[in-house]
Amino acid sequence: MASAPLQYKVRSALTELTLARIRELTREPEAVFWVFVFPILLAAILSLAFRSRPPDPLPVGVVNGPQAAARMAALSGDSGLRPRLLASEEAAQALAQGHVVLTVDSEGTPHYTYDPTQPDSRTAFLLVDAALQRASGRTDAFIAKRIEITKPGARYVDFLVPGLLGMNLMGTGMWGIGFSLVVARNGNLLKRLIAAPARRSHVLGAQLISRLLFLVPEAGTLLVFAHFALGVPLRGSLLLLVAVSLLGALAFSGLGLLTAARPRTIEGVSGLMNLVMVPMWIFSGIFFSTERFPATMQPFIQALPLTALNNALRGVMLDGAGLSSMLPQLALLAFWGIVSFLIALKIFRWQ
Amino acid sequence: MHALACRALIKRYGDVVALNGLSLDVHRGECFGMLGPNGAGKTTTVEIFEGLREPDSGEVEVLGERWKGDGIALRVRLGIQLQETKFQDKLTVAEVMALFRSFYPRGLDVAEALTQVSLDEKAGAQVRTLSGGQKQRLSLACALVGDPEVLFLDEPTTGLDPQSRRQTWDVVQAYKARGRTVLLTTHYMEEAAQLCDRVAVVDHGQVIALGTPRELIASLGAEHVVEFSVSGDGALGDDDVRALPSVEHVARENGVWRVTVREVHRAVPALLLALAERRLEPTHLTTHHATLEDVFMSLTGRRLRDG
Numbered sequence: 149m150a151s152a153p154l155q156y157k158v159r160s161a162l163t164e165l166t167l168a169r170i171r172e173l174t175r176e177p178e179a180v181f182w183v184f185v186f187p188i189l190l191a192a193i194l195s196l197a198f199r200s201r202p203p204d205p206l207p208v209g210v211v212n213g214p215q216a217a218a219r220m221a222a223l224s225g226d227s228g229l230r231p232r233l234l235a236s237e238e239a240a241q242a243l244a245q246g247h248v249v250l251t252v253d254s255e256g257t258p259h260y261t262y263d264p265t266q267p268d269s270r271t272a273f274l275l276v277d278a279a280l281q282r283a284s285g286r287t288d289a290f291i292a293k294r295i296e297i298t299k300p301g302a303r304y305v306d307f308l309v310p311g312l313l314g315m316n317l318m319g320t321g322m323w324g325i326g327f328s329l330v331v332a333r334n335g336n337l338l339k340r341l342i343a344a345p346a347r348r349s350h351v352l353g354a355q356l357i358s359r360l361l362f363l364v365p366e367a368g369t370l371l372v373f374a375h376f377a378l379g380v381p382l383r384g385s386l387l388l389l390v391a392v393s394l395l396g397a398l399a400f401s402g403l404g405l406l407t408a409a410r411p412r413t414i415e416g417v418s419g420l421m422n423l424v425m426v427p428m429w430i431f432s433g434i435f436f437s438t439e440r441f442p443a444t445m446q447p448f449i450q451a452l453p454l455t456a457l458n459n460a461l462r463g464v465m466l467d468g469a470g471l472s473s474m475l476p477q478l479a480l481l482a483f484w485g486i487v488s489f490l491i492a493l494k495i496f497r498w499q
Numbered sequence: 500m501h502a503l504a505c506r507a508l509i510k511r512y513g514d515v516v517a518l519n520g521l522s523l524d525v526h527r528g529e530c531f532g533m534l535g536p537n538g539a540g541k542t543t544t545v546e547i548f549e550g551l552r553e554p555d556s557g558e559v560e561v562l563g564e565r566w567k568g569d570g571i572a573l574r575v576r577l578g579i580q581l582q583e584t585k586f587q588d589k590l591t592v593a594e595v596m597a598l599f600r601s602f603y604p605r606g607l608d609v610a611e612a613l614t615q616v617s618l619d620e621k622a623g624a625q626v627r628t629l630s631g632g633q634k635q636r637l638s639l640a641c642a643l644v645g646d647p648e649v650l651f652l653d654e655p656t657t658g659l660d661p662q663s664r665r666q667t668w669d670v671v672q673a674y675k676a677r678g679r680t681v682l683l684t685t686h687y688m689e690e691a692a693q694l695c696d697r698v699a700v701v702d703h704g705q706v707i708a709l710g711t712p713r714e715l716i717a718s719l720g721a722e723h724v725v726e727f728s729v730s731g732d733g734a735l736g737d738d739d740v741r742a743l744p745s746v747e748h749v750a751r752e753n754g755v756w757r758v759t760v761r762e763v764h765r766a767v768p769a770l771l772l773a774l775a776e777r778r779l780e781p782t783h784l785t786t787h788h789a790t791l792e793d794v795f796m797s798l799t800g801r802r803l804r805d806g
Contacts, residue, residue: 155608155610156593156596156597156608156609156610156622157597158597158600158601158609159597159601160601161601161602163601164597164598164601165598165601167594167598168587168590168594168598171587171589171590171594172587172589172590175589175625176589331585332587334585335583335584335585335586336581336582336583336584336585337584337585337586337587339551339581339584340579340581340584340641341602342551343549343550343551343574343579343581344574344579344599344602344641344645345569345570345571345574345575345602346602347569347571348569499551
């Protein structure tokens with residue numbers, strides 16, 4: 149440290165409070181991991197698990213007999229099948245253990261043995277039968293044209309990324325605000341700030357501002373990674389995507405503030421956080437569509453803020469939806485944010 | 500003119516009466532101490548002065564004003580240290596200071612405040628690396644950085660080692676030397692004796708004695724305390740001890756006698772003689788100068804630090 153008299157810059161109270169929050173977060177390696185690295189890691193792993201690939205050929209068995217060689221040759225011609233020759237005594241066992249999904253004998257008119265309740269078995273039956281019919285001289289009446297859809301925008305990962313973004317906005321909004329407020333309350337820091345005298349609006353405002361500032365790199369890294377590394381499309385306007393993310397972050401900041409308005413301990417706030425977030429993890433369509441739940445539950449599901457956020461994000465990114473079609477979701481988000489913020493202010497425990 | 504005044508404060512927490520009609524005046528430029536055991540109502544009183552709590556009834560004036568609204572105009576003239584504050588672990592000392600400085604329209608430079616509490620060298624260190632004494636001095640610096648007219652210190656040295664305690668006292672004395680007002684609570688009698696111009700002894704939410712430390716000790720009517728305990732079959736009554744020369748006050752607790760005397764050299768030989776006559780052995784015998792602790796004991800029959 150220099151021996152010359154040091155000058156320390158003092159900024160406005162709101163700036164200092166916001167800076168304090170940003171410094172706290174960026175100096176916490178765990179926080180950086182959960183906010184920035186974790187969503188990318190999750191997207192990368194899930195896209196690996198659900199990557200697009202050609203369907204595996206179906207394993208089928210040809211029971212050894214006089215025409216075994218001819219039938220093997222006929223079935224080998226179909227790329228959707230992987231035939232193998234079986235001794236007659238192993239055929240039943242291979243079928244039972246799932247090594248093959250269908251067996252066919254090798255004498256005269258084919259006998260098929262398969263389980264019609266298994267989709268793979270049924271498919272194998274259609275393919276094997278067609279191959280053997282063709283080998284016996286059947287000619288197809290026509291050859292259909294086929295369009296195979298594996299293009300970006302309709303894959304699982306495209307569905308997943310907006311959900312992960314929504315989940316991340318919820319998690320960091322609630323934890324980022326809730327945790328630090330409860331720690332500050334527990335250590336008497338909130339009381340000391342108010343006594344000092346910081347304005348209450350500045351203390352809470354700094355939380356919101358730092359949250360919105362963090363949103364930029366946080367949502368940005370996930371989206372850039374998803375777009376350039378995974379090819380997830382952005383069909384709507386970027387500006388609208390930013391606006392939706394911003395509104396989502398504000399809504400969950402309000403909920404975080406509300407959740408942290410009273411508890412004195414980390415244990416207390418953790419329980420409440422889970423109570424609020426777990427239903428949304430399950431119902432709000434992060435990993436699978438909300439339509440899988442029965443119609444009677446839909447009014448509840450659609451009223452959840454994360455459902456609204458996820459729908460709006462998917463709308464912008466995947467469907468190229470415009471502002472007007474997303475007004476209900478955006479209004480719902482704003483409602484959650486404003487109402488929870490106002491209640492939080494009313495019941496907030498400063499000491 | 501009074502810097503602080505309160506009249507007939509009453510505060511209840513459920514069934515517990517924290518303040519039972521407490522009244523105080525603190526003059527400008529004095530260091531005023533509230534001495535009492537835990538739960539006596541010291542912190543409640545201070546926090547009512549600080550505008551952090553409201554009394555159930557009673558009047559409070561701070562620098563001639565009353566608390567209303569957020570009270571920020573009044574607060575910027577005060578320096579408030581709470582009993583314990585956990586500052587943000589990952590911020591540096593200078594960053595915490597700048598944060599607190601930003602709340603006041605005028606005040607000390609951050610560097611100046613750090614010099615006052617001898618934390619200059621720790622300016623760039625994160626809070627989590629500080630010792631308990633250094634954290635306490637940082638807390639003191641945050642209370643001083645607005646250059647307040649009144650400084651509130653709630654048990655500023657509880658849990659500190661003797662050296663850190665002395666450093667804290669030096670800072671408070673330097674502040675007081677500039678003619679400023681201090682209200683502090685403590686349950687250390689030496690702290691009250693060292694720092695305070697006047698002391699209020701507080702118990703069960705009331706002031707039970709008030710004066711300079713010297714006056715309070717003088718109120719015992721004697722300057723020395725003889726403590727002893729005895730073993731043996733003979734009986735010794737309070738009146739037997741009270742009849743000894745130069746004895747002012749007699750108290751007995753858990754088999755330990757505490758006798759306040761004017762002159763040790765007259766009281767002790769007579770005491771030993773009286774014990775021998777009754778076939779009693781003194782198993783423990785000490786004498787010391789009377790302190791504020793003895794004042795508290797003679798008023799309440801209890802020790803200050805009993806918890």
